[in-house]
Amino acid sequence: MRNITRDNITQAVIGSFGGAESERLRFVLSRLITHLHDFAREVELTPEEWKAGIDFLCRAGKISDDARNEFILASDILGLSSLVDLLQGAAGATERSNLGPFHAEGSPALPVGGDLIRSNDGEPVLVRGRVLDQAGAPILGAQLDFWQAAANGLYWQQDPQQPRYNLYGTLRADAQGRYAFTTIRPAPYNVPYDGPVGDLLRAGGRHAWRPAHFHFIVAADGYRPLTTELYFDDDRYLDADAVFGVRESLVLALGNGDAEDGRPYGLKPPFRVAQFDFRLDAE
């Protein structure tokens, strides 16, 4: 179209994608273009603001590498990652939460009841529960992939003092769907704030803290893999998570373990108990 105006440009751009083979792509692009243009019109976006947005993306590209993804971080702090998780929710299934940037492939396998504490300082925690289906029946042999930060708030990838795969492990639920392992309580931490996302947080009057959490991917044949996080009910950042990952149903009240609880794991009081049953939705 040669007579492009502020009022017809949106239809012109949507129309230009009319030849896309994928109906889904046409639909997604038409909504993306509509919202992008409506945003620009509503705020009367200036060339200087447009340039600032382009510069933000360029800086995010420059600071990203195999170990850091500033675009995911931007999606996180704008709540988009969390919203995508929420849209995946299924009745009767555990709520989903952010994957985050620290998941690692190849975490070592633990036996049921295995130990991740080893040389770590921090409050010992016995983590245990079951993997169930939406109806509450145990799922046999579900696979759990677990990772967390240490008591200093750092993941092993960020901290040369920690051994590789420190506080990371995979385990298989038993024939009753039960899992258990021992670890330490992690600490809250900051998302990286030395890049453009950090500048946006500062300009927006925001902090970069996340509440402490355990991270899980739970998978079993015939069920949708579940990526989620478990939080602690006394965490000061529960209501101010920089990435909006907290769900009320994922907040744990830690119990105090007694001698009998600890015996199978070689743990002596004082230690805490984190009990949580995962529920997977069928594919």
Place this chain on the structure above:
Amino acid sequence: MRNITRDNITQAVIGSFGGAESERLRFVLSRLITHLHDFAREVELTPEEWKAGIDFLCRAGKISDDARNEFILASDILGLSSLVDLLQGAAGATERSNLGPFHAEGSPALPVGGDLIRSNDGEPVLVRGRVLDQAGAPILGAQLDFWQAAANGLYWQQDPQQPRYNLYGTLRADAQGRYAFTTIRPAPYNVPYDGPVGDLLRAGGRHAWRPAHFHFIVAADGYRPLTTELYFDDDRYLDADAVFGVRESLVLALGNGDAEDGRPYGLKPPFRVAQFDFRLDAE
């Protein structure tokens, strides 16, 4: 907030920026977040689609450098750059169009009536007109910065066969606001399509062509600088510009120059005449 849901997350994210010092930033972010979330909810954006979007941005970051900006190109082919230009429009002033990626600082100064043809092949064109204010009065000594592609569709930065600053120049309008110079008619060309934007164009059933154009930045003290492009009324891509830069008011009907027209410039027929008066809006 710990009880984040798909319905309250948008207000939670907007609220997190409530401490921003800049009222404008709060407003722009609130509309950006609203549209981003509404988009995700409306299309029920899947984790795979979210990941495809993140990968698009990562690839755009990797392919961008000082000489290429894939984020600007993405903004261009989604019509956002053009919309921002259109939002800047002022009554009685020349319409704006895309800056594009090929503007160069430091183009050599030409006298009024100067020549850019030199060793270039292609149809000679005498470009002439005036620089006026919104009321039609001449602006004395306005500065014009001009650039174009060669007859092969390439800018000098893309083509080692062309001398530096080939078909680029700056000139000053005279005391009656008049400007004139000689050049050749440029050719249509493709925007770069070897990156993620190219993949999107292909998936969307789109081509990468732009109609041929002259590019200008016209500036004068007390007026807003004008970035715009002039097109040719017989161009096959006028109604299908990959970046939506065409405006009806910027399309030239080229005349045929006669001997008298050409004499001051050392041009002999056949040659074409492109006549255009720029109108700047006061700051």
